[in-house]
Amino acid sequence: MVNRKSVEMLAARIKLRHLQIALALRDTPTAKEVARHANVSESAISKTLAELEDQLGFKLFERAGNGRRPTAMGAQVLPVMEALVARAHSMAEIIVDVRSGAQGGLRIGVATDMGKLSLAPLIHTFNDAHPGIALDVQTGGFQAMTELLQQDGLDALVCYDDSTLVSPALGRLRLAPPQPLVVVANARLSPLAARPGVTLRDLHGQPWCKPRPGTMMHAKLAELFLRAGLDLPPRGIQVSDLLLTDEFIRSTDYLVMLPVAAARRLTTDQAAAVLLIDLHMHNPPTIIVWRRAHEWQPSLLRFLDFCRQRHAPPEGGASGSAFGQER
Numbered sequence: 001m002v003n004r005k006s007v008e009m010l011a012a013r014i015k016l017r018h019l020q021i022a023l024a025l026r027d028t029p030t031a032k033e034v035a036r037h038a039n040v041s042e043s044a045i046s047k048t049l050a051e052l053e054d055q056l057g058f059k060l061f062e063r064a065g066n067g068r069r070p071t072a073m074g075a076q077v078l079p080v081m082e083a084l085v086a087r088a089h090s091m092a093e094i095i096v097d098v099r100s101g102a103q104g105g106l107r108i109g110v111a112t113d114m115g116k117l118s119l120a121p122l123i124h125t126f127n128d129a130h131p132g133i134a135l136d137v138q139t140g141g142f143q144a145m146t147e148l149l150q151q152d153g154l155d156a157l158v159c160y161d162d163s164t165l166v167s168p169a170l171g172r173l174r175l176a177p178p179q180p181l182v183v184v185a186n187a188r189l190s191p192l193a194a195r196p197g198v199t200l201r202d203l204h205g206q207p208w209c210k211p212r213p214g215t216m217m218h219a220k221l222a223e224l225f226l227r228a229g230l231d232l233p234p235r236g237i238q239v240s241d242l243l244l245t246d247e248f249i250r251s252t253d254y255l256v257m258l259p260v261a262a263a264r265r266l267t268t269d270q271a272a273a274v275l276l277i278d279l280h281m282h283n284p285p286t287i288i289v290w291r292r293a294h295e296w297q298p299s300l301l302r303f304l305d306f307c308r309q310r311h312a313p314p315e316g317g318a319s320g321s322a323f324g325q326e327r
Contacts, residue, residue: 018052019081104299105134111145111159113242119177160284176286179259189253198277199224200228208236209256
């Protein structure tokens, strides 16, 4: 059983400077270089390490040739020290922001067009409520955006739900439920716009705005035509930009498959129409995902609380759906 008093005594004795020196010794070839960068003597570095190891009750490093390497125990605690130093650095940034009157920044990635539709009104309202938080919204493919999140290049990511995002290390909040998928065509130019009883073979013969390979929508479109024993439609173009797709639908006879919420944008002015065919397909839910280790940051906390007030509670880290995703 853990002795709480011993834990509290150890926590009170450990200094941030001790942790910084230990990490520098891990990452720098010699203690002499660490001393030079820290602007202290080499003996001061050795003394600091000895004090820390005395507090811990074990050695952090052992000799390895002409250098050093972490001991088995050191390898367990050094990453924790690194996280604490990083958090202290973030705290310092927040304090500087508070002193200057700023409220920090928030970096949000978007990896799906449905995310763009869900996020735009949310960001607008949040920005009105918290004008002091500097917002930076980036878009990209799923793989690139998730890597950026893991590498601390983003504070939160809006994307389709995916099995790879089910992790105790990640928080998740649903923004939009699954949407039925529909086929949209130009109401005037498409020969299928007014046709009742459209079939998959009818769709296959038309030009399409096709999603790029490797995306969730590309997989959905391939699955749709596979039901009829068909490959993807041969005519059309590959396009990943939502605005360019909109222009093609408004000005040509091309077809596109969209979530019904996205389709409404094109059909409200009657320039486009949803074709009369039930695809029996849905896209995954749209979610916000973030690293739990960073959810203490004030700007992220405010944003997540703001979203929770308008949407369902966050899903548990160990549960969730395993859907396709833009990658």
